[in-house]
Amino acid sequence: MEDKRSSSNFIRNIVVEDLESGKHKEIITRFPPEPNGYLHIGHAKSIVLNFELADEFKGKTNLRFDDTNPVKEDTEYVESIKEDVEWLGFQWDGLYFASDYFEKMYNRALILIKKGKAYVCDLSAEEIKEYRGTLTKPGEESPYRNRTIEENLDLFERMKNGEFKDGEKVLRAKIDMSSSNINMRDPIIYRIAHAEHHNTGDKWCIYPMYDFAHPIEDAIEGVTHSICTLEFEDHRPLYDWVINECEMKSKPKQIEFARLNLTNTVMSKRKLKQLVDEGFVDAWDDPRMPTIAGLRRRGFTPEAIRNFCREIGVAKSNSIVDYQMLEHFLREDLNEKAPRTMAILRPLKVVITNYPEGKVEMLEAENNQDKPEMGTRQIPFSREIYIEQEDFMENPPKKYFRLFSGNEVRLKNAYFITCNDVIKDEAGNVVEIHCTYDPETKSGSGFTGRKVKGTIHWVEASNAVPAEFRLYDSLILDDENDEDKNFLEQVNPNSLEVLQGFIEPNMKGLLGGEKFQFFRHGYFNVDTKYTSKDKIVFNRIVSLKSSFKL
Ligand code: ATP
Ligand code: MG
Numbered sequence: 001m002e003d004k005r006s007s008s009n010f011i012r013n014i015v016v017e018d019l020e021s022g023k024h025k026e027i028i029t030r031f032p033p034e035p036n037g038y039l040h041i042g043h044a045k046s047i048v049l050n051f052e053l054a055d056e057f058k059g060k061t062n063l064r065f066d067d068t069n070p071v072k073e074d075t076e077y078v079e080s081i082k083e084d085v086e087w088l089g090f091q092w093d094g095l096y097f098a099s100d101y102f103e104k105m106y107n108r109a110l111i112l113i114k115k116g117k118a119y120v121c122d123l124s125a126e127e128i129k130e131y132r133g134t135l136t137k138p139g140e141e142s143p144y145r146n147r148t149i150e151e152n153l154d155l156f157e158r159m160k161n162g163e164f165k166d167g168e169k170v171l172r173a174k175i176d177m178s179s180s181n182i183n184m185r186d187p188i189i190y191r192i193a194h195a196e197h198h199n200t201g202d203k204w205c206i207y208p209m210y211d212f213a214h215p216i217e218d219a220i221e222g223v224t225h226s227i228c229t230l231e232f233e234d235h236r237p238l239y240d241w242v243i244n245e246c247e248m249k250s251k252p253k254q255i256e257f258a259r260l261n262l263t264n265t266v267m268s269k270r271k272l273k274q275l276v277d278e279g280f281v282d283a284w285d286d287p288r289m290p291t292i293a294g295l296r297r298r299g300f301t302p303e304a305i306r307n308f309c310r311e312i313g314v315a316k317s318n319s320i321v322d323y324q325m326l327e328h329f330l331r332e333d334l335n336e337k338a339p340r341t342m343a344i345l346r347p348l349k350v351v352i353t354n355y356p357e358g359k360v361e362m363l364e365a366e367n368n369q370d371k372p373e374m375g376t377r378q379i380p381f382s383r384e385i386y387i388e389q390e391d392f393m394e395n396p397p398k399k400y401f402r403l404f405s406g407n408e409v410r411l412k413n414a415y416f417i418t419c420n421d422v423i424k425d426e427a428g429n430v431v432e433i434h435c436t437y438d439p440e441t442k443s444g445s446g447f448t449g450r451k452v453k454g455t456i457h458w459v460e461a462s463n464a465v466p467a468e469f470r471l472y473d474s475l476i477l478d479d480e481n482d483e484d485k486n487f488l489e490q491v492n493p494n495s496l497e498v499l500q501g502f503i504e505p506n507m508k509g510l511l512g513g514e515k516f517q518f519f520r521h522g523y524f525n526v527d528t529k530y531t532s533k534d535k536i537v538f539n540r541i542v543s544l545k546s547s548f549k550l
Pocket of ligand 1: 031032033034035041042043045046066227228229258259260261267268269270
């Protein structure tokens with residue numbers, strides 16, 4: 001599908017201005033995930049924005065792991081993030097870890113201490129919070145605020161050497177306890193954590209805080225435009241303070257945009273991890289998850305996700321996007337790519353009593369009626385076929401045009417059949433129906449003798465390949481995205497339905513990742529995890545239609 005270029009937006013305008021004024025010759029952006037979980041569709045918005053912006057102006061984009069919190073981070077997440085960014089279609093210029101800069105960050109902290117701009121504080125976390133004040137009440141200065149530079153240097157070194165326990169001391173920036181911006185009230189910039197780091201092991205037991213580390217990381221890499229989400233708007237003065245006071249040569253500009261929120265979707269790694277850890281889903285890549293890995297396994301395409309991200313654009317105020325908009329771009333892409341075939345999800349056996357026993361004939365079927373270039377395939381037809389249970393009714397309502405006693409329908413790509421008999425088991429359930437066919441009505445023969453109102457799909461029984469179909473509904477029932485609600489109470493208990501049915505014989509040997517449009521049922525993807533040599537498992541990606549309009 002055609003890639004739709006991003007249109008003008010306020011961030012792009014800033015970039016254009018900075019290039020035209022000569023402030024920058026080349027722009028550098030970055031995508032800086034914390035490796036504490038798998039990426040989700042919200043991250044895709046940031047990835048598309050950063051990579052395409054740099055790409056448009058022949059600049060660079062780094063992938064940087066913001067791994068300054070040893071307790072929550074893991075190399076499994078690092079690997080999954082790299083895989084997801086590449087799958088989305090982007091290639092980073094530099095690949096960096098914030099932890100590679102720990103030494104440099106430490107040295108910058110020393111600069112602050114030597115300038116009298118940072119001090120070691122012994123207040124407990126609780127006390128620091130109390131001293132900080134509120135929006136209406138100014139903060140109070142820490143009793144440790146006026147330690148001498150020598151004392152601070154000594155204590156900070158001893159923090160680094162592991163002489164203190166977690167929480168016993170912190171390093172704080174010395175800014176302004178009465179600032180109207182609470183972030184400027186002597187924020188903590190280093191804390192003690194005796195924990196194994198996925199990259200640096202036990203080399204460090206002090207770790208920089210995000211607000212101190214992030215601007216330094218950006219400046220070290222020469223990032224020109226540091227794009228982040230709106231929650232960081234109030235942190236920008238601190239970002240600039242760190243860049244200036246730490247005497248960084250390069251001066252990146254922080255720009256904030258609204259994060260993506262989707263209806264019926266939780267979008268925080270912490271919450272997604274909870275869904276995995278508490279067994280609500282199989283894993284991070286469960287096809288119900290809004291993670292990139294989950295969407296990929298479900299059958300989403302990178303093109304659909306990219307086009308969605310471009311369409312939602314970037315804005316300065318938060319809003320909730322309808323999940324159906326994402327599905328809209330998915331259908332648009334799959335409609336182009338996915339061959340059409342027939343699958344029976346809830347089988348009902350049909351015996352065509354006037355068709356010769358033992359005979360199997362091959363019929364021709366188009367792979368996409370609207371696209372002859374997608375070719376045709378041969379499908380078998382014989383005396384016994386499967387149809388959908390819902391395509392037969394014993395006592396049909398008005399305007400039911402499918403099979404019922406005495407009615408004639410068209411079998412797609414085959415013949416007209418008429419229902420004559422219904423076979424039931426002792427409990428009264430319909431187990432088989434008997435029909436007759438009219439050889440004159442063969443598909444493609446140009447038969448015009450009479451018309452029928454219903455067309456149903458089918459799969460020949462003796463050659464049918466058994467398959468499992470997994471149908472999904474929203475994982476989260478709430479479409480409000482109310483942060484205060486306990487989202488676990490909103491988990492849909494019926495988000496997965498598993499069915500056993502049949503597919504056409506020429507689909508044998510599918511391995512995983514192949515996408516099809518099943519007549520009437522929607523788009524399906526061969527599951528990469530559960531499909532084996534003995535069993536083909538399909539995920540329904542999305543149904544065929546919705547009322548959503550762009
Ligand atoms: P989460 O709360 O899901 O962990 P985060 O913002 O803490 O999200 P990071 O790994 O720090 O996740 O994010 C990497 C980048 O992705 C950041 O620049 C962040 O702004 C961006 N990002 C994260 N979530 C969204 C979202 N929903 N919409 C747009 N950008 C996002
Ligand atoms: Mg985070």
